Amino acid sequence: MLSAGPWPQGEGEMAARIRSLGWADTPLGPIETWPQSLRTTVDLILAMPGPATILWGPKHVQIYNDAYIAIAKERHPALLGRPVVEGWPDVYKSVIAPILESASAGRATRLTGFPVPLAGLDSRLEERVFDTDWSPIRDESGAVAGALQTLVEVSDRLEVQAALRESEARHRLLIESWTQAVWETDADGVVVADSPSWRAYTGQTLDEWLGYGWLDAIHPDDRAYAERQWREAVAARALVNAEFRLRAPDGEWRWTNVRAAPVLDAEGRVEKWAGMNIDIDDRKRTEAALRENEERYRTLFESMDEGYLLSEVILDENDKAIDIRFLEANPAAVRLAGRDFTGQRMREIDPRYEEYWYEAYGRVALTGEPIRAEHYAEPHGRWFDFRLSKVGPPESKRVASVHQDVTERKSAEQALRESEKRYRSLFATMDEGYALCELVRDDQGRAVDYRYLEVNRAFETLTGLASSQVNGRLRSEAIPVPDERRLEASARVIASGEPTRLEYFNEGLGRWYEVGLFPREGDQFAALFADITERKRAEIALRESEERLRDVLNSMAEGFALLGPDFTILDVNTETVRLDGRRRDELVGRSHWDAFPGTEHSPVGALFKRVVRERVPEALEHQYAWPNGRALWLDLRVYPTPGGIAIFWRDITDRKRADEALRASEQRYRALFESMDEAYAVVEVLKGQDGTWADFRFLEVNPAFIEHTSMPYPVGKTATELLGTPNPRWAQLYGQALDTGKPLRVEEREPTLGRTFDLNIFSLDRQQNRVAVLFTNITERREWEERLQVLVAELQHRTRNLLGVVRSIADRTLAGSSSLDEFQERFRDRIGALSRVNGLLSRLEESTRISFDELLQAELAGHGVMDGDGHGQVTLEGPTGIRLRSATVQTFALGLHELATNAVKHGALSLPEGRLLVRWGLVDGKDGDRRLQVEWQESGVPVPPPARGQHYRRGSGRELIERSLPYQLGAETSYELTPEGVRCTIILPLSTTHREAEHA
Structure with a gap:
């Protein structure tokens, strides 16, 4: 659906450009035809x-947003609607194309601190560094x-950050020159070590300093504050930066700035605290x-x-801000403006006042942040130095x-800046120290010392000596350490008139310097020097580092080579x-292509050339065969260096063989997994809010699992989602296997599926709560x-019961027979009836159908109650010919049989006064089907009630x-033992229709 109104909506620059650009001439076509996925993105x-x-x-x-304009810079707005290869030709092949290839494959890419050389306005390359994320975008069909x-x-x-590191180096040098005391405490902030500088600064003894004794050196008015600052910092592991007064050795109180920080070990625990004290008494007095x-200035104001x-x-x-109303002006303001304009x-x-004034006043009024600036006022034709500040709430x-x-x-400053620019270029801003000196000679004209006449600020920075300490003083007085080498060189420069340069170590300052000596008039000479201590230290460190690097490289388990x-x-x-x-000498100095034949035009050679050309690290696993016939798999990692490339490589032949074996094993496992008849699943066991095992999620199942459980898509779903109800019992069994780490075999019935399973549970990953389960469906x-x-x-x-019935038939027949012959004849008939009813029970073929009345009469006849002995005791009411399903007969x-047997042995047919009524018929079932309803009612035989607190025994x-x-059979039954006798109702499903049941 397209949104109403112009699209895209919004007031940003890029939204307006996208709406106004003529897209019909671009590869994307008219904006109205864009797919919804593109519009959404x-x-x-x-x-x-x-x-x-x-x-x-x-x-x-390419399409981008307003914030991207700062990245595009001068390429904006030409980038919009152009293919990226045209907009960024300088980085397309080396940077963008590989990432787009990854995105086309559906993979995301993240690059951090990634340097990219880009062409600027003057076509010169400048390196710009980015943190960037690339993600694939899919259209409506799911394709990238x-x-x-x-x-x-x-x-x-x-x-x-680079400037910060340089600043920190300068800061360390500065700390050494203006720190009065340095000290350390243990991890809890308690002083346990001596600090001679602290004791010299405060006059405390060692015993007075240790523990929390240092608090006694603090001014009483500042003591509670200092202790609170220290204890809160130790508790929070935070930096300390506090100011208070300390007692000096002479008894006076001096202001100090204490700074401290925790020193952490490799695990991030506080190992100790390091601190220092900086004397700020002069600054405090100045403040x-x-x-x-x-x-006094307020009075003057x-x-x-x-x-x-x-x-x-x-x-x-x-x-x-659209206007400014002037409420009040002092005389000077009226004079400067030429008239009083309060209230206007x-x-x-x-109207010629620039928008600058309205923006400046509005920013101060809204943010409350003051502004100090100088600006030219067009209506007055003058420059004004002004300060704006918010007034009121x-x-x-x-x-x-x-x-x-x-x-x-402003006019004077302009002229002064030009003058100062020339001056700074010569003297004030140069990094090298400068000193104008004069030789001092003895009575015999020999140079014995020299005197400083003038030094610049760089001299003070490099030496730590203020100009007031050296100007007009002898070298031996300012730095009382002999410097015969520099004295002799100065004398030679003056004598020869030729400048010279030398390096020397100043023991008094503990620094290395490079000095250039230049002759001046008479015995004067100029010394131009630079502090090269760090360079000297770096050279020493570099030599040591190269030695350590050589040791590391030679001790590595990986091969290393450096190529030009x-x-x-x-x-x-x-x-x-x-x-x-x-040997090393057989390799070093040779071309890599000669030393390793066949690699120049191989994937290895292409990799080396690409890294040299594109300056991007790459890696490759490659099998190389040496000329002697030995073949190894190598893991190559190649990095660009300022002078070529560095190669790290290791033998991964064994790993490759293991990988191949693993793949073969995985294939065998997968074949077994797919073809096994038993259901198999890998599940993740989930805990509830109370920390107990409450549910589980299927991570992997085989085809047999889907077949046995009838769950078509279980992977990724929990048991609760699949079954519609939690299954805490199985979740607890899985959790038990995880908790014990031992296999578990149980038999469980899943009520929702209505199936019984034999479960074999194995713990796979106790960290990720995963178990493997082998299911065997044993329901049938x-x-x-x-x-x-x-x-x-x-x-x-x-x-x-049959034996009891035979005995009962015999007793009843014997009681009603007048002779043995009559007993024999009647007993044989009744035994035959009993045999016939048992014969009916054997008709299990589906083609044989027995009607209910036939079955009932055969059963009663088999018990001897349908002839003369039982005549008048049994009443049968119901239709004939209702057929029963053979499988249910x-x-x-x-x-x-059980009802008849109990009636003969204990019930209504056991006594002459007993009566039995059997009534049957067809009724409608719950599902609309026709069912047979049978009512068995006995009477005339009193049943004694059970003893108090007991129930009738269930036979x-x-x-x-x-x-x-x-x-x-799916029947509905009720059985009640009343004082009059048994009351039983049976409602039985039929496989035939009502018409068939009645007329078949």
Whole structure:
């Protein structure tokens, strides 16, 4: 959807340029045809506060935001809408093209402190340094269509850091010259070591200094403050910078500035505290005098010649200053302006006042920050030195101005600057120290000393001697250490009239100097010298560093070689000699291409040439075969150096072989993983807010897992997300395997899936809470085992019942027979009926259907209650021909058998006065299907209630009806033992329709 109104929206410069640019002539085409993904990314970068740019399409057309203008500099606005290769030709091949290739592959790139040589306005290259991030941009189809770059130029920051390091070096030299005491404490801020400089500065003894005794040397009014500052700094591990008064050895109090900082060990713990004291007594006394001077200045200010104005700044709705109303002016202000304009507005007074004045007054009124500046006022034709400051509370818009006419001074200053510029070029600003000296001779005309006549500021900085300490004094008085070499050289310069230069070490100052001596008139000579102590130390350090570097390189387990720009081998280390097999002198001085044949036109040679050309480090794994036939895999890392390249390399042949073996192992593992029949998963176990194992996320599953669990896309999802409910039991099992680190095997049922699994759990990564789980679906096996247990129990029970029924039939037949022959005939008939009902229980073929009334009558006949013995006791009510499903007959018949057996043995059919009513029919089920409902009601046999506090015993027949029929047949059952007898209802699903059940 395109947004209403011009797009992109916003008031920034780049938003306006994007709207106004004629895109139809660019590779992107008219702006109305841009894809939504590009439009969204453009809106994104225009809202970014930092520099950002888009490179879109096959030609990488560039679009950027307002902050990027500072990066583009003089290339703006020509960059907009152009392919990046045209806008940045100087860095495209070396920098941008490789990154765009990475982005096209869907990878992000980060570069920090990355130097890039760019052409400036004068076409000269200047190195600019950036921190930058590159990210791929995808279009609506998901394909990479461009790249997004966000960056920050850090060139100025690096220059500031370099300047800071140089400043810190100068600062250390300065500290040594103006610190009065240095000291250390332990990590808790307690003094445990002596500080001779402190004791000399304060007059304390060692015992008075140690511990917290140093507080006694502090002025009583400052003691609590100093102790609080120190204890708070130690607690916070913060720097200390405090000022207070210390007692001097002569009993006087002197102001000192104490500075201290924690010294940290390699682990970041405070090892000790280092501190120093700087005597600031002179500064403090100066500040006090300055305050007195300021009071005198205030009196003078009231009668000063400077102009004073009190004004009110008028702002518009955007807080922009649009006018200034003058409220008050002193006489000097009226005189300088030529008239009194209090109560008037600046735009009324003269419209020629520049916007500069309104901006300056508005900035002070809004920010409260004062301004001191000099500016030319066009209406007056004069220069004014003015100071603006806010007056009143923060909401006030009043500004006070103190100003004076400095037109004459500006003219004089211009002339003075020209003069001072020439002077500074000769004397004041030069880095070298300068001293004008005069030889001092004895009565025989021999040079015995020399006197300083004049020195410059660089001399004071280099030597630490103020001009007041040396001007007019002999060299032996200023620095009382013999300097015969310089004295002799000065005498030779004056005698020969030829300048000379020498280096010498001044023992009195402990510094190295390079001195140039130049003859002047008479016995005068000029000494121009520079402090070369750091250079000397650097030379010594360099020699030591080179020796240490040589030791490090020779002790490295990696090969090292240094190549010149023409690829001549300049140096190699011991490991290179060992790996190569040749002596060092056989390699150094030779061309790399000659020493290692075949490498010039190989990937190695291309890599070396590219690093020399592009000055960018690169790495390569390469197999090289030596002329002697030995072949090794090498890990090469190549870095540009000022004079060529440095190469580090190591033998990775064993690692390559291991990698190949690992890949083969991974392939075997993957083949097993994909083809195994058992379900396998790698999961991450998750903890809840209370720290217990609460859930788990699937990280990897095999095809068998998806097949067994019916979860099509489980990877990356938690159990709660997949199942819709937490599974804390399994999460705790996985957590148990992690906690113990031992394999765990358990059998668990997942209620949501309705399946039972045998779990083998193994701890994989205890750091990342990962376990491997082997699932075996044993649901069907467990169901068959449970069904088998039920059937075996029922078989045993039925066998016992069958024997009981036979015994009951025999007893009843014998009781109703008048002779043995009659008993034999009637008993044989009843045994035959019992056999027929058991035969019905064996009809399991699906093609054989038994009706309910047939099954019921066979069961009752088998118990001998459908003939003369039971006539009148049993009443049957229900339709005939309701067919039962063959698969349900046996279990259902067992239930009827249990009811009939119990009725014959204990219930309504056990006594002549007992009665049995069996009523059946078809009813509608919950799902709209037709079901068979059977009601079994016994009466006439009183059932004694159970003993107090007990219940009727649940027999195996009742267990069969209440548990097996619902479990195996999906039946609904109720079984109640009342004082009148048994009440049982069974509602059984049928596989046939109502019509079939009634008419089949």
